[in-house]
Amino acid sequence: MPLLAWQPKSGGGHLGPSLRHLCLVFLVGLSACRTAAVKPTSSAEEPGTLRYNVTFVRDPGPGLDVEVVLGRYAPREFLFTMPGRVDTVRAYSASGQVRELPVQEKGVSLPADTRFLRYHYALGASRRGRWWSFSGGLGQGEDWLLAGRSWLIRPRVARPDIQVEFSLQGVDAQLPWERGPGGIYRITAEDLVDSGVHGLGGRRCQAQLTDAVLDVAIVGKLSHVDDAQVCEWLRQTAEEVKKVRRNFPHPRVTIVVYPVPHTDDANVFGTVMWSSPPSVALLVGQDTTLPALSADWVALHEMLHLTHPAILPRTAWISEGLATYLTEVARARSGKQSPERSWHELLRGFQLGRRQAQGRTTQEMIDEDAPPGIYWVGAYLALRIDVELRRATGNARGLEDVLELLATQGSTATVDSYGAAVDAVAGRPVFRTLLQEELRRPAFAGLEGLLEELGVTPSPSGVKLHPARDSLLRDALDGQNAGSAQ
Numbered sequence: 001m002p003l004l005a006w007q008p009k010s011g012g013g014h015l016g017p018s019l020r021h022l023c024l025v026f027l028v029g030l031s032a033c034r035t036a037a038v039k040p041t042s043s044a045e046e047p048g049t050l051r052y053n054v055t056f057v058r059d060p061g062p063g064l065d066v067e068v069v070l071g072r073y074a075p076r077e078f079l080f081t082m083p084g085r086v087d088t089v090r091a092y093s094a095s096g097q098v099r100e101l102p103v104q105e106k107g108v109s110l111p112a113d114t115r116f117l118r119y120h121y122a123l124g125a126s127r128r129g130r131w132w133s134f135s136g137g138l139g140q141g142e143d144w145l146l147a148g149r150s151w152l153i154r155p156r157v158a159r160p161d162i163q164v165e166f167s168l169q170g171v172d173a174q175l176p177w178e179r180g181p182g183g184i185y186r187i188t189a190e191d192l193v194d195s196g197v198h199g200l201g202g203r204r205c206q207a208q209l210t211d212a213v214l215d216v217a218i219v220g221k222l223s224h225v226d227d228a229q230v231c232e233w234l235r236q237t238a239e240e241v242k243k244v245r246r247n248f249p250h251p252r253v254t255i256v257v258y259p260v261p262h263t264d265d266a267n268v269f270g271t272v273m274w275s276s277p278p279s280v281a282l283l284v285g286q287d288t289t290l291p292a293l294s295a296d297w298v299a300l301h302e303m304l305h306l307t308h309p310a311i312l313p314r315t316a317w318i319s320e321g322l323a324t325y326l327t328e329v330a331r332a333r334s335g336k337q338s339p340e341r342s343w344h345e346l347l348r349g350f351q352l353g354r355r356q357a358q359g360r361t362t363q364e365m366i367d368e369d370a371p372p373g374i375y376w377v378g379a380y381l382a383l384r385i386d387v388e389l390r391r392a393t394g395n396a397r398g399l400e401d402v403l404e405l406l407a408t409q410g411s412t413a414t415v416d417s418y419g420a421a422v423d424a425v426a427g428r429p430v431f432r433t434l435l436q437e438e439l440r441r442p443a444f445a446g447l448e449g450l451l452e453e454l455g456v457t458p459s460p461s462g463v464k465l466h467p468a469r470d471s472l473l474r475d476a477l478d479g480q481n482a483g484s485a486q
């Protein structure tokens with residue numbers, strides 16, 4: 001599921017009129033006809049396998065022709081993880097019968113004798129749904145940013161033992177997966193549940209870290225920033241991630257950068273999609289500058305989402321709270337900004353959250369689950385947990401140790417397994433106690449007391465840091481000598 005790095009801001013979060021195209025709606029009813037047997041482009045190798053043959057087409061407009069060849073024992077129930085863009089699929093039987101099947105909200109059931117299916121996915125922004133779902137993709141010509149869950153049909157029960165061979169022809173594509181010999185991606189049906197952020201066309205650059213590589217697709221033109229500068233900006237951002245984790249969380253991550261026309265905003269939108277490995281979409285203003293990109297938070301925020309498992313079901317106070325809090329921790333540790341500035345940013349956000357809360361409890365804010373308050377309630381709880389961990393361990397361990405532990409437990413977590421990891425690092429149960437205390441009182445009620453203990457005093461000229469009962473803990477959070485990178 002996507003994690004939105006969205007905050008309401010003037011000028012942000014909307015696209016210019018040139019990106020809005022009418023969507024094509026195919027109103028084709030259920031029908032069947034018999035033709036001479038049509039052969040699929042390429043067959044599946046094994047009886048239980050699915051073979052996806054995808055072709056980028058230019059006429060009548062840009063789109064993707066998708067063919068899925070079903071092995072003899074492959075599933076017959078299919079759906080789109082994010083439905084709404086494809087109205088019909090054609091099912092072809094071995095004897096040559098062709099059936100047009102409407103795609104319902106719950107998907108489509110293929111007749112038992114179906115040998116392969118075909119459908120067309122028209123590219124072009126849709127007026128249906130929220131634009132940041134990327135339905136229809138963002139782009140023009142041959143350069144597109146796409147969400148796989150919108151355009152790729154997949155088995156309803158996406159078992160990891162269903163092998164999938166996947167090829168995409170007609171355009172250079174960047175997908176989250178590594179391409180194998182012959183241009184074939186070998187994945188499983190499970191990989192199709194959220195198949196991530198896809199880049200078609202555009203240009204490529206690569207950012208090398210000591211322990212990872214970022215493959216970057218830039219789909220569109222930036223007026224003032226060249227491709228090498230984009231990759232260097234992302235490399236430096238990825239280095240900041242390593243201020244809160246010992247290693248970059250994945251050996252290879254893909255990022256699609258989409259330059260949004262008619263704006264110089266460095267941060268229009270960013271999101272992580274939980275493909276395997278995760279993939280990132282960054283929407284930046286076409287006319288932005290390198291200093292503006294470097295000063296902005298969204299790329300770091302999205303990459304920090306890679307440091308924690310996907311929390312299921314989605315629990316924004318944990319995932320967004322971690323990314324929001326760690327953004328300021330990482331920037332202080334990297335020297336990108338002073339610790340005073342990081343505390344200033346945190347306090348500014350906590351005030352935003354407090355204004356949204358209007359005296360309501362933390363539990364009510366979590367139930368409301370609305371940005372930007374949920375980000376800052378989550379960041380405040382992350383700070384509280386981090387401080388509590390350091391108090392419990394004589395300042396030896398903190399939140400980053402929780403992330404290291406969770407990373408050994410798989411790519412997903414629950415609130416309970418997150419809490420168990422916090423308790424394991426603390427060496428005693430602190431998670432539920434802290435949570436119960438916070439949930440029932442007004443959001444941020446304990447902020448002033450906590451700041452006093454940490455030696456953080458806001459003043460009109462900025463934040464002052466000074467010795468206090470827990471200022472050594474604070475140094476461990478925000479100091480340039482702190483963190484697992486040491």
Ligand SMILES: [Zn+2]
Pocket residue numbers: 003004005006301302305319320323
């Ligand atoms: Zn986020």
